[in-house]
Amino acid sequence: MKDWRYWLAEQRGTLLALGIFIVMFAIYSANHPAGFSANVVQTAANKGVLLAFVAMAQTLVVITAGIDLSVGMIFLLTNCLASWLVVGTPMQTAVGVVAVLVVGLLCGAINGAIVIYGRLQPIVATIATGAVYYGIGLLLRPFPGGSVNEDLADALTGRVFGVVPASLVVLLAVVLVVWVPFSRSVLGRAAYAAGSSETAAYMSGVPIRRGKFAAYALAGLLAAIGGLFLTFFTYTGEAAYASGNAYTLFSIAAVVLGGVSLFGGKGSAIGAIFGALAFRTIGDLLFVFDFDPLWQPLFQGVILLVAVSLGAFALFRVRNRLEWFL
């Protein structure tokens, strides 16, 4: 086989997610009264980027064959914190941003420590830490409020050169600064290796614990970037339990749509980003089709069901039934 074919095979999940997203977004913008305009794209981008950050966070953990059910809560907690800290002079704002990111990193690190060194199953461990993070968020913001440096917020949720949504630029920057180095580092490879086969990785002398720990910690960081962005987008902090849970569950859906295997070792954050954008577009489709309002949730559910079933078509090509079982 030629090299590019291997590349293609490796990126298949990501490309499929990209394809789904493009098709959905094309349908959406073609039917939007305002068409494919800068405003429409900006609106979609701002909303999509939030989930994209959380989905990226989820991806890191899922790659290690774990799962982080606290990402939504870290997202909320950092949102609440940012609504206190990211204000004032540029200097104060900068310090605030750093503080928020550090807290996110810390939350991720706590998850990592509990899962790796405490040897707990990630699902329950993160359900529990998620409750703790939510509780702290609620302490910070017993009811919605707070404020944010609005100049910064407007700049980051606005447009660059009047066309490109700034949020997409930030997303790209985060991919380049966090994801790319991680995925190409020894630790990143260790995370993949641990997710694919922990025993084999251990026997091969791979630093699995450090790799997994880094993945959990960076997941916290990415969720915090999402939390910051939520603050920029809404100008406030709010500890809304249901919304935190929703983001956690959406992030899992996005990750799967993005071709990341929940069994670990496979997939990329880029795929998850497109998965997130595609997932968000499902909601947007409601605008362009005239549905009875009470049928909308059903419509969304069915689209989600269809989207997640798409991958099953590959199954009909499987000719050796043992391949069903991985």
Next chain:
Amino acid sequence: AGPEVVKGPAAEPDCFAPWAADTQFFKFPKKDGPYRIALANGYIANTWRIQMVQTAKAYAAQADVAKKLKEFKVVSTGEDVPAQISAINNFIDSGFDAIVVNAQNPTAFGPVIKRAKEAGVVLVAFDNILDTKDAINVNVDQKGLGALWGKWLVSHVPNGGKVLEVRGVAGTSVDTDRHAGIHEVLDGSGKKWAVTEVVGKWDDGVAQKATADAIATNGPFDGITGQGGDTGIVQAMMDAKHPFVPFGGETENGFRKFCSAHAADGLKCSSAGTGPAQVAVAIKTAIAALEGNVVPQSVKLPLAIVEDPNFKAGQDFFPDQSDNFFVGNSFPTCGINFTAQEIMGQTKENK
């Protein structure tokens, strides 16, 4: 192209009552109808919201309203605030004339409010209103509601005593305001109160469990107040054979059924709130603003209050309707009065 700030009174002063003495009045540039109006709802999966959406559709379909509307579109975006913000942005970009919103978060809509103002779109918030002076709020006096319940207990539990307070969803302003209202009145009454607070999340099941636990460990109580899930609270009292005591609560049909049935045994109720029909007031306000009429920036909704011994079947509650049905759907001053059948039967006729 924002509204002009003018002097009151409003066009229909009885319906569009200003929130306070210093409330501003808006006069938007008159637009020619028919209008395109959108309802940006958030969460959808509970009876209140479903009933609200039904009412909105029923109202928009009423002949005199329908003729003013070119399009009435409803979108529910779920619990996620950014999705709702984006929905409003999309409505603005799509050229809607007015947007009615039940905000998931009162403080989060600053940037959208700015955009709506620039685009000359009328933004009307109701139920969960917006923290702003730049959009129209159709307000329920949440704190006043709490105070009302507080007063009910003060007057019906003459010597003070043990009170169970079942709260709503933590972290929301509605919960905090109602709580504050209750306590302000209790504390100011000069009587001695021992309040047990539990969280019922405005949900019958949760409230019922929390009440049962509270009764088993801290009971019995001399009075109860609940922000929601009140049917469940009464149910828990009955299951625990707790004596019936005065109760200040919301407007669920089931709760009022109990109040009516057990008033003689001591379940003396004050049932007050604002039903989902307030969405009709919000739409009415939006249309009035688009027509260039003067409206207050903050509209004060009357509370639908029914207190013991005035519970009348078929009017204040509906024995053969769902327990989850919210009563209190009439705002006579606005000419808005829906029967239960009108709301719940809406979709069926449309099919």
Next chain:
Amino acid sequence: MDGAVPLLRVEGISKRYGGVRALEKADLSVSAGSIHAILGENGAGKSTLIKVMAGVVAPDEGRMMLDGREVTFASPGAANRAGIVCIFQELSLIPELSVADNIVISDPPKRFGMIDRKAQRRIAEDALARAGAADIHPLALVKDLPLSRRQMVEIAKALARKPRILILDEATSALTAADVSRIFEVLKRLRSEGLALLYISHRMNEIAELADQCTVFRNGRNVASYKAGSKSDNEVVELMIGREYSHIFPPKPAAVPATAAPRLEARKLSWADRLDNISLTVRAGEVVGLGGLDGQGQRELLLAFFGVLRGLSGQILIDGKPVAIASPSAARDDGIGMALIPEDRKTEGLMLPMTVRENLSFAALDRLSRGGIIDRTAEQRLIDDMVGLLAIKTAGLDIPVGALSGGNQQKVVIAKWLMRQPRIILLNDPTRGIDVGTKQELYQLMRKLADSGAAILFYSTDYDELIGCCDRVLVLYDGAVKRELVGAEITERALISSALNIDGKESPVGLGASA
């Protein structure tokens, strides 16, 4: 040993797992420039010893000296850095990563702190070439490679680490003769380059060809060390199993007459590009072998019979009647009565954490239960029979089957199918990694089953087995039956030449990679 200072020396190493003594004061010395073979039956402690050397397992006591200095390894990485590289019995490749990623996994080349993919690829190509496996593409994912190729990758990975001491724990168990001979060349070259090699294998002929020095382990101790070639095979085996040993293979009975009705028959069976017009018959009482290089469609053929493959063309007949077998559950049904001893007992044959009892009765649950409820007395009775029949050595029926030694695990897999009294038994390389003593029992069992009327189709990568056990052998090449050998025709020479398709036109090199 020619008096040189040993490169690595371990002394008095002990290791216990709960109540099990895996190693009991074991000693071993390895010198540079030599190949040291370790022999011993299943569970003798060989793997545990090398895991200690490689830093995978922490010993309870004992010490290790490298170049005469005492060392301890906190992790496999630490051992690697000291120059000790190990190819483990359970392959340690990461399935979702590429071959190149795997080869450099422990110490990838870096640029600006990130992994340098170009350099990594160069290293990988180089290592693959040195291992004689240049046909493997460095970008292929390991999970897409067949077992034999994976083992070659594992060897390349070890070579890329520039070891001073290279340990191979049954590294050739899944390889075929062609690959093995390529590996041997590599190993001999490494020896001449001054490396110390430790070689563990259950294949006596490999050890005879390769080793300079041999050490025999039994019950966690080294019981004898001798210069290669100074003892006869029989002596060695007796050292290993601690008792006398004779006649590996049971005698073959007279051939089943060709006129007898076939129990299992295939007509023009084709599947994807892996099976090509295969026709064959197996009669009751016969042991029919499948030969050929690894990966020529033998596994697929067995899976095809067992109802695992979809889109099969051609016909399968049982007792002369065409049948459509759509799943293993249909295959094991009474009308057909088929059993498959799968390739990999750990992932396909057993549920390792479940008890011996649960594993044994798993395939026969439908027979042992009435109305869905398990008849525990009947279950116990049948299990007792099987444990007796196969002489399964276990500390009890309620311990996890994963705690049994490899050979006994394999017996459990076979026993679980015998509980159904199958009429057709398909065996997929059942003796891989099993010690001679146990192998011998299996051969005898196979013959006993055939004698009592079963039809047996037996795939093996070991030519000696095919020669010793089978009444007929079908040699597969590129998915087609290349040649059928009957009775006395089954010789090593005939097997090899037809496996390599030597009388044909194509060259065999790299065929194993055709997956």
Next chain:
Amino acid sequence: MSETTLGGIAGRMPKFIRRADPAVLTAFACIVMLLLLGSLYSRSFLSPEYLLQQLKVASFLGVIATGMMLVVLLGQIDLSVPWSVAAGAMMACAAAAYGPVGVALAIPFGILCGVLIGVVNGIGVAYLRIPSMIITLATNAVAQGLMVVYTGGFSPQDSATGAMRYLATGFAIPAVPNAVIIWALIGAAMVFVLTRTAFGRTVYGIGNRERAAYLSGIDTRRVVMIAFAVSGGLSAFGGVLLAGYASKAAQSMGDAYLLPSIAAVVLGGTSILGGRGSYLGTVAGVILITLLQSILSVMQMPEAGRQIIYGVVIVAMLLLYGRAPASR
């Protein structure tokens, strides 16, 4: 990862203790400890009324967690619990609107609706091989959509029938709430299925290694499908009981049961990866979670503190007994 069997000390204990999972024993010890701690706050935590009341409330979670456990044993998960619960409750009440026949069939109909959701999950997981975490998320969304349409559409009836109320709150045996009896019956059936039947063995087998189970001639897909259907049915039955308890159905009924049911199963020592766990553990987990929630509620801890303590206690308990064995 390999597991180490318990040697040494465990070998010398009486048989029934030796056979019990140490995780289960510790979980029960934690329950006792929680009660003692609670009694420091108020004596009534040890009163029989309070304990029975807790058992009654726990039985709703218990029924739901039973289904969740079955699915978890397969190495899968069921995230459609919230709306399976709601659908079961709402549909049972809905059936009651159709005359005496409807009232009689209300409970089976509610359960059937849950089974249907479960069957869709099962088809997705077993036949389409979609990861359960995602397909159940999707069916949950679809079920929610259906219930919203239903509520808005057909002037819904949502009062519980007498039978539902009796099952949830009545007393067939004095002082023992019926809900507890029902949970005990379902639990006993589950224990029997898991330990004595071919189906139960197969569930564990699939949870450990589906490939090996398949090659042993088991129709693994059917088993997975049945397990999801049972899980859906039990969730719906939990919903029916809840509706009986609250004497009505509501949309959000199930929201509070998803995470606790997972947590209860895992706190009870069942491996989330499947193949290992005992029902007794799940019982312990359910009681633990219910008690913890109740005690925090009664102590009038503000919501924030409650969440924090809840999370910390779960982590602490798991660290105490729920750790995976060390690898080296």
